Amino acid sequence: MQLQSFTTFNLAILVLALGKWLTSKIPLLREFNIPEPVTSGLLVCLITTALHVFADVQVSFNLATRDFLLLYFFAAIGLNSDFKTLRAGGRPLAILVVVTIGFMFLQNFTGVAVASLMGLNPLVGVVGGSVSLLGGHGTTIAWTPTFVNELGISNAGEIGIACATVGLVLSSLMGGPIARSLITRHKLQPKVIEQPDVGVAHGTKPQDIDYFSLLGTLFWLNISLALGNLIQGGLAKLDISLPLFVCSLFGAIILTNTVPRFYKGNWPAGSRPLALVSDVSLGVFLAMSLMSLQLWTIASVAGPILALLAAQFALAFVFALFVIFRVMGRDYEAAVISAGFGGISLGATPTAMANMTAVAQKYGQAHRAFIIVPLVSGFFVDISNAIVIQQFISWFR
Template sequence: MGVQLESFATFNVAIVVLAAGQWLNRRVPLLSAYNIPEPVSSGLLVCVLLALVHGIWGLEVSFNLATRDFLLLYFFAAIGLNADVRTLLAGGRPLALLVALTAAYVVLQNLTGLGVASLLGLNPLVGLLGGSVSLLGGHGTAIAWAPRFAETHGIANAMEIAIACATLGLVLASLVGGPIARFLIGRHKLKPRGRAREELERQGDEGAEVAAIDGSSFLQTLFWLNMSLAAGELLYELLQASGSNLPRFVCSLFGAILITNIVPRLLPVIPWPAESRSLALVSEVSLGIFLTMSLMSLQLWTIAELAGPILAILLAQFLIASLFTVFVVFLVMGRDYEAAVICSGFGGFALGATPTAIANMTSVAKRYGPAHRAFIVVPLVSGFFVDIINAVVIQRFLTLFG
């Protein structure tokens, strides 16, 4: 026996569930302490309740998710519109080093997942779902790639596996970054250098002022997002014609990057939405509703038999991330206080997401002192370069092992 909500009803239910997640995160300190995203808080609660309904009464509630994929395209296009080449180059040598380390770690994380899954007698691609697809990629990337694992590679419960790994990864990411920085700072007796924390905070406050949202700026943002999606669709069709098969959301990301680095230079008089509040709002709402719709529609009973293997894969990933951060990232990034703070951020996005990385670094900086370089390079890598590197590596692994 089953009930399906149509697309319009699903969209409105997702809005209510997202609002519930915001309320839960304000009311339950543990959720905010571990930086659990609002859609995850309420979306998982709903899917657990629906699993209980299925288990007790045999009623299966499902949702029409036609709106979901469009929201994902908006989110990745918003990332691309903020990716000005001049800003990316401002990170200099530390940025280049961290990008290279991240690329190496993406490969290592996927090899770890594939290896553990193979040892447990599972389809090796289950390990890929427990690798950079869900951990370094986070919920957005996990949900974006999971349908391909299900439709092309025959892993029917790919979405549930990916979301379970991404959610537990957030908790692990929150646990690994701070302790690693504390260990490195204490072991090597590290201290911050440069300007005082008060000066950094004052400059941050002064630099944070952006234009307020009005009807005109909001419409401009929607227009350029739509142009990015159009460019992404053109790129997608060209790649399809040439035999390549990148997902649409990656093409939307590239399309937005091309537009934001060409149009403002050719037509400098046009107001541009990059770094604007309107773009941030569209991005936040799109991702929030997208994640909520995806999470509340999970069918948890389909992965009950994989609970043990998933935990085994995540334990291995936790150990590998910790060792790589302490013995490789810290060494390459300079073995100083800044490197220790970067390590706390790397642990955050290697297993979780950019907000977790920033939360880890902020906690360390509040206790030990400012780390200017870390707060420049880590957000650039985790918020932009990770998505491009991850898409290329995942595609390559699917070609080799799919």
């Protein structure tokens, strides 16, 4: 049964609403900062899995509208980013890039070790390492022909997709507990309590949103996306490839640091409409991603997958808790970045942002974290990962 794009989009809205309701009713979800769309998205995923296993009914979703929501979210992050915040993030950004590259090597060495212990080709561990986990589904698909045709790992695609799929779930559940542990143990709190960049803090009373402010927010988000398209096209002519969401982020940053100098109207940065639009966009995106997972597709490679992911989960959790937190400054921002790293280490950029959003909604905003993490995961990781993967292939082929 194929659900069309319009139906999928509306179902995702209902799934997000269900996640919000469950979070408001179940204190444990709030206590461990589990992102709202994760709770309900996984519930729908389990229902569709049960339908497939017990009733031989396969439900699939058309995700055509999903990526546009991600562009809105990152444009909203960019509109909240002035140069003062970006300058403050310069050194931490460089540190996080270097440390993340180091983690890529650890992740692949861990995968190689587990694969070798199970009597498998060591390169299977690379597929179950930074190819599928830090890289995600896109990197897995891109590298599968190399592992299948050149390296002789016939089921590399199945293993990679399975690891990326389960890793997305694990990373969604990892970030909140990491942040809670750090914030509680070190008694951390934000330096300034502000309106969140994304969403609304838990327990906030309903407030009116000005009609023209909402229209202005949507207008400037669309202008950011248009500018992002121009940036991506210009870079393509220079043989530089960047994801559109990163270009939209850059476009919004350019706008928010130039337009207010001569535009005297209400600028959306820091506004409640922008926070809500970004929250809904990310929430619906993640709900669609999780509810569309087809868990039954990984049954044939369940053994190696479980072994690889158990080791990788332990590595990522410990690394975020004890390394990322320390090198990023041991403060509240560092705790939020650690939660985000839990997302990118096994999942994807949207998962990292959802983890940080859940933490910020409970404890308070962390502006630099919302700039640093997507730049690392959306730009530097892809470039560095390709080099690291190629190096491991040369070592273990």
